[in-house]
Amino acid sequence: NAGVTQTPKFQVLKTGQSMTLQCAQDMNHEYMSWYRQDPGMGLRLIHYSVGAGITDQGEVPNGYNVSRSTTEDFPLRLLSAAPSQTSVYFCASSAVPSAVISNQPQHFGDGTRLSIL
């Protein structure tokens, strides 16, 4: 049972380059999300999706794009990388959107460590 798989695990980019962080889950979860983790700031929500074809912005969406063409995949795109986007990125999924009404926890991937030079 793979759970939530993120690729790559590490990446170094130059300012202005573009790249896509991949996230795939094999649990048939409707809800998926992207967080970034920065020292002393915990995790902050970038974008989320409540199902295929539906995405919305989180707390810190600027500089990132997402799409959800299938239930399994939720890629995060950096169109023009900036040093401020150096961070560890986590993808998460859960069976239903609301953590309040669900006994299903959010499942996190192992993260992508991204450095922008």
Add this chain to the structure above:
Amino acid sequence: GDSVTQMEGPVTLSEEAFLTINCTYTATGYPSLFWYVQYPGEGLQLLLKATKADDKGSNKGFEATYRKETTSFHLEKGSVQVSDSAVYFCALSADSSNTGKLIFGQGTTLQVKP
């Protein structure tokens, strides 16, 4: 807006010591509260949760009680082990709009020495 504040780390303890990691929150309405744990090089895992006032969440010897009167959800363990060394995150969900959004504290690093 909603927020979570955790005690600053790192917290360094000897094996078998008692652990408390403080967590307080600010939220409108009645949030659910969570503790997540992150072991080195891994993603976050749900440790325990509580969905209403006075609920106690527990797992793997860890406990936390939802205290509405003090807006707190402190994590405790009676006897820590070296394997408990990790980063612990307190989080809340006040998800009236059903977005699934979790609001995290800044994380507290726990180091347990043999």
